[in-house]
Every structure is written in structure tokens, then in C-alpha cells.
Amino acid sequence: xxxxxxxxxxxxxxxxxxxxxxxxxxxxxxxxxxxxxxxxxxxxxxxxxxxxxxxxxxxxxxxxxxxxxxxxxxxxxxxxxxxxxxxxxxxxxxxxxxxxxxxxxxxxxxxxxxxxxxxxxxxxxxxxxxxxxxxx
Amino acid sequence: xxxxxxxxxxxxxxxxxxxxxxxxxxxxxxxxxxxxxxxxxxxxxxxxxxxxxxxxxxxxxxxxxxxxxxxxxxxxxxxxxxxxxxxxxxxxxxxxxxxxxxxxxxxxxxxxxxxxxxxxxxxxxxxxxxxxxxxx
Amino acid sequence: xxxxxxxxxxxxxxxxxxxxxxxxxxxxxxxxxxxxxxxxxxxxxxxxxxxxxxxxxxxxxxxxxxxxxxxxxxxxxxxxxxxxxxxxxxxxxxxxxxxxxxxxxxxxxxxxxxxxxxxxxxxxxxxxxxxxxxxx
Numbered sequence: 001x002x003x004x005x006x007x008x009x010x011x012x013x014x015x016x017x018x019x020x021x022x023x024x025x026x027x028x029x030x031x032x033x034x035x036x037x038x039x040x041x042x043x044x045x046x047x048x049x050x051x052x053x054x055x056x057x058x059x060x061x062x063x064x065x066x067x068x069x070x071x072x073x074x075x076x077x078x079x080x081x082x083x084x085x086x087x088x089x090x091x092x093x094x095x096x097x098x099x100x101x102x103x104x105x106x107x108x109x110x111x112x113x114x115x116x117x118x119x120x121x122x123x124x125x126x127x128x129x130x131x132x133x134x135x136x
Numbered sequence: 137x138x139x140x141x142x143x144x145x146x147x148x149x150x151x152x153x154x155x156x157x158x159x160x161x162x163x164x165x166x167x168x169x170x171x172x173x174x175x176x177x178x179x180x181x182x183x184x185x186x187x188x189x190x191x192x193x194x195x196x197x198x199x200x201x202x203x204x205x206x207x208x209x210x211x212x213x214x215x216x217x218x219x220x221x222x223x224x225x226x227x228x229x230x231x232x233x234x235x236x237x238x239x240x241x242x243x244x245x246x247x248x249x250x251x252x253x254x255x256x257x258x259x260x261x262x263x264x265x266x267x268x269x270x271x272x
Numbered sequence: 273x274x275x276x277x278x279x280x281x282x283x284x285x286x287x288x289x290x291x292x293x294x295x296x297x298x299x300x301x302x303x304x305x306x307x308x309x310x311x312x313x314x315x316x317x318x319x320x321x322x323x324x325x326x327x328x329x330x331x332x333x334x335x336x337x338x339x340x341x342x343x344x345x346x347x348x349x350x351x352x353x354x355x356x357x358x359x360x361x362x363x364x365x366x367x368x369x370x371x372x373x374x375x376x377x378x379x380x381x382x383x384x385x386x387x388x389x390x391x392x393x394x395x396x397x398x399x400x401x402x403x404x405x406x407x408x
Contacts, residue, residue, distance in 0.1 A: 077330070082330055
């Protein structure tokens with residue numbers, strides 16, 4: 001049994017933004033030399049999430065727009081009295097900090113239109129995503 | 137350490153639909169002969185998701201209705217200019233392609249009212265769900 | 273390879289409520305004596321979910337308020353004819369029964385503001401959360 005960890009550093013530029021980290025995750029996969037198992041992608045921040053979907057510019061803009069609509073900033077949240085980003089925490093709570101993929105023959109099992117994104121909800125900031133691969 | 141993979145083929149009949157795949161997943165479990173570990177259920181499509189909840193006909197209809205309300209078709213999304221299914225991608229982004237269950241004594245640890253569903257968001261289509269069991 | 277299971281018992285007091293179970297999960301971690309691997313937190317009920325975010329009282333109240341807004345009780349759901357809690361099942365379907373964390377050096381890899389909560393959606397009740405740690 002092998003377990004391999006690596007961080008991905010991401011610098012975000014906007015308050016709400018999707019950053020494609022698929023290539024970074026797959027580079028960690030190759031370095032791990034694990035052929036079969038599971039690959040966990042986990043963001044350690046409470047105002048980010050991991051999203052899996054198609055990398056098409058229209059769609060990534062739609063996702064950002066939808067999240068801003070569903071989790072509006074400054075809508076009278078109590079947490080805004082402490083730190084003015086309740087909307088970001090609410091979206092992160094709904095969407096979750098983690099995604100996990102099957103790994104077979106040294107590759108993530110993912111569909112052609114399944115890219116992996118860090119969703120920034122309170123940027124711009126420097127963010128850290130953990131990739132862990134466990135298997136053999 | 138053992139790792140077992142199998143696909144489940146699902147043919148969906150409606151645009152938005154829940155298909156109960158619990159029995160299929162449990163058959164893969166039995167074939168794997170793994171007694172303790174984790175069972176990952178992953179759909180490789182970006183217009184489907186995995187949902188875990190009770191199999192009661194009223195409820196599955198409620199879930200479909202709620203998803204259509206929350207992710208309306210043709211609401212001016214940019215991705216609709218490329219492929220007329222942005223609503224399906226948005227719902228899949230929120231709900232996620234994966235569920236993972238603990239496995240103990242050769243069984244999924246799941247509650248009496250926890251069934252596993254493939255959520256079709258842009259059917260009818262032929263879909264593929266990967267089941268991976270890792271453990272011993 | 274080691275696999276360790278333990279239940280956490282939670283008694284909830286309100287219909288909708290967040291219960292911080294981070295300390296309980298970390299106690300299971302320590303008992304497991306597993307240093308590297310993955311930690312799966314799974315609720316076996318279809319009217320609860322697992323949420324990961326900051327433990328700040330304003331924010332936990334905001335999350336409860338947002339869920340009640342997004343999944344209103346008694347909004348004409350079919351499942352309410354069977355059991356008067358369709359809103360709870362809908363929220364649980366969206367938010368999911370599971371979270372999984374990387375484990376390194378005997379600790380969960382989690383951010384400073386990433387606490388683990390059981391989300392009660394149809395309390396008060398006695399609830400059971402499974403913690404499984406797999407690794408070495």
C-alpha cells in the first residue's frame with residue numbers, strides 16, 4: 001500500500017472565480033507512481049470549494065453568476081458582523097471542500113468533460129489544495 | 137489490500153430522472169469479496185450526479201421538481217449558445233459526481249432509507265457509473 | 273493496511289441544527305493509531321447531512337436560516353403526504369451524507385476554520401455518525 005501527498009498552490013485574482021487544477025492533479029498522480037486506488041482533492045479553506053465539470057468559458061462564467069445569485073453578498077447575514085464574507089462561507093458549506101476520483105492504470109477515471117476546479121469565493125488570495133493518492 | 141472496479145450501465149428515459157442503482161452497487165460489492173474498506177460510486181458525465189436518499193416515489197418526484205426549479209432551463213446561460221444544456225451542467229456542478237460509503241463485514245454501511253441514485257439531468261442517454269471498492 | 277470504525281452518537285435538540293463533531297472525529301482518529309490515510313465521516317440518516325465550515329455562532333445561524341429559506345417546509349411536496357418532512361429529505365439530498373479528509377502524521381488535514389458538523393434537518397432525534405479511518 002502506498003500513500004502520496006502533495007500541495008498545489010493557487011493564486012486567485014477575483015473575488016469569485018473557477019481555477020482549473022486538472023493538470024496539476026494529474027501531475028501529482030504521475031509523481032505518485034500509484035497505479036490503482038483513489039485520489040482525494042481537498043481544499044483546506046472555508047471560503048473555497050472543489051467543483052467538477054466542463055471547462056468551457058461560457059459555462060464557468062455561468063457557474064460564477066449562479067453562485068452569486070444563490071449566495072448574495074451582504075444579505076443581512078450575522079457572520080458579516082464578524083467578517084464581511086458570509087456569502088462565501090455559505091456557498092462553501094453547500095458545495096463542499098472535497099472531491100474524490102477512482103484511479104486505475106495510473107490515471108484518474110474521469111469523463112472527457114470532467115475537469116477539476118478550485119472555486120474561489122472570497123479572493124483574491126493565495127490558496128492551498130491537498131492532493132492525496134492512496135492505493136498500490 | 138484489494139481493489140475492485142466495475143461499471144454499471146444505465147439507460148435513462150427522461151431529461152431529468154432519478155435511477156436507483158443501489159442493487160447494482162451491492163452486487164459489485166458481493167463480487168469484490170472485499171469485507172472492509174470504502175466503496176466509491178462515480179459518474180463520469182458532467183450532466184449527471186450521484187444522490188443518496190430515500191426511494192419513495194413522491195420524494196423522487198419532489199427532488200426532480202426542486203432541481204428543475206433551482207436550475208431552470210434556458211435562463212439566459214452563456215453555455216446554452218454552445219450546447220443547450222447549461223442548466224444540467226449547473227445542477228451537476230452543485231450536486232457532484234461522487235458518493236463514497238464505508239464497507240464493513242462485506243456490506244455498505246448505509247441507512248434503511250439511504251438508497252443510491254444516478255441523477256440524469258440531460259437525458260435520455262446511455263450512462264456509465266464506476267464502482268470502486270478498496271479494502272481487504 | 274489498517275481499517276478502524278467507530279460510531280458517534282449525537283442527540284439533537286432542534287428541528288434544524290448544526291452539531292460540531294470535530295472533537296469526536298479527532299478522538300476516533302487518535303484511537304485508530306493510523307498515521308496516514310483517509311478519514312470518512314458518514315451519517316446513515318436521510319434527513320441529516322455532513323457540513324464542513326467555520327464554527328462561529330453567527331455563521332452557524334446563517335447556515336440554518338439559509339437552509340430553511342432554500343428548502344421550505346410544507347411547500348406542497350408529494351412526500352409530505354407520506355411523512356411530513358420532504359424539506360429535510362430535499363436538503364439532505366443536495367448536501368450529502370458524507371465528508372472525507374486526508375490523514376497525515378496522525379492528524380486530519382483540515383484548515384483552521386474547517387470544523388465538521390452534523391446537520392440535523394428533522395430533529396430533535398438520536399443520530400448516529402460512522403467514522404472510518406483507512407490507511408497505515
